[in-house]
Amino acid sequence: GQQLNQSPQSMFIQEGEDVSMNCTSSSIFNTWLWYKQDPGEGPVLLIALYKAGELTSNGRLTAQFGITRKDSFLNISASIPSDVGIYFCAGQPAYNDYKLSFGAGTTVTVRA
Amino acid sequence: NAGVMQNPRHLVRRRGQEARLRCSPMKGHSHVYWYRQLPEEGLKFMVYLQKENIIDESGMPKERFSAEFPKEGPSILRIQQVVRGDSAAYFCASSPVGSEQYFGPGTRLTVT
Numbered sequence: 389g390q391q392l393n394q395s396p397q398s399m400f401i402q403e404g405e406d407v408s409m410n411c412t413s414s415s416i417f418n419t420w421l422w423y424k425q426d427p428g429e430g431p432v433l434l435i436a437l438y439k440a441g442e443l444t445s446n447g448r449l450t451a452q453f454g455i456t457r458k459d460s461f462l463n464i465s466a467s468i469p470s471d472v473g474i475y476f477c478a479g480q481p482a483y484n485d486y487k488l489s490f491g492a493g494t495t496v497t498v499r500a
Numbered sequence: 501n502a503g504v505m506q507n508p509r510h511l512v513r514r515r516g517q518e519a520r521l522r523c524s525p526m527k528g529h530s531h532v533y534w535y536r537q538l539p540e541e542g543l544k545f546m547v548y549l550q551k552e553n554i555i556d557e558s559g560m561p562k563e564r565f566s567a568e569f570p571k572e573g574p575s576i577l578r579i580q581q582v583v584r585g586d587s588a589a590y591f592c593a594s595s596p597v598g599s600e601q602y603f604g605p606g607t608r609l610t611v612t
Contacts, residue, residue: 486531
């Protein structure tokens with residue numbers, strides 16, 4: 389699969405702060421997806437992006453599909469304790485639709 | 501609408517035994533994918549199946565691993581003669597045609 393570089397690897401944030409993480413690839417993607425994984429659970433889909441330049445929100449979450457189709461970012465505004473978890477970006481390459489490539493994840497810990 | 505179901509959630513096997521992991525896709529989803537996750541890593545694609553067909557098994561080791569999605573019943577990921585390196589979390593995802601993948605809670609396999 390394609391190599392995705394996700395950063396930062398981890399972050400400690402104060403409750404109420406905004407959080408930003410991003411993902412880059414050496415290849416273009418047709419679709420960018422952002423998932424959240426809680427300990428002992430499977431990834432839960434947060435946001436799906438389908439077009440270059442697209443900006444999509446889901447509550448306090450906002451994600452963008454980069455113009456070059458090689459990057460995406462996720463913002464969490466006004467973080468709360470339940471935002472704790474591991475956030476993964478995933479891309480679906482243009483040449484086949486189904487094979488998701490995942491980043492290594494960003495671990496978010498919130499200080500109350 | 502029930503989500504993707506996986507069982508067992510935890511499985512312990514001794515080296516040399518067989519592991520069978522089951523996945524029931526979401527209702528209305530005819531596409532099933534299996535991924536493996538090692539500790540502190542992202543998910544890695546293994547295999548993509550539709551009913552009675554393996555579409556892409558390029559991410560699955562050639563030896564000891566097999567997958568099926570029969571006409572009736574769940575998809576099965578089978579690992580024969582398990583070794584310690586097979587210890588990981590195995591996730592199943594399902595999707596309708598050409599759409600986002602939704603993940604199950606995973607099976608945590610421990611080989612002793």
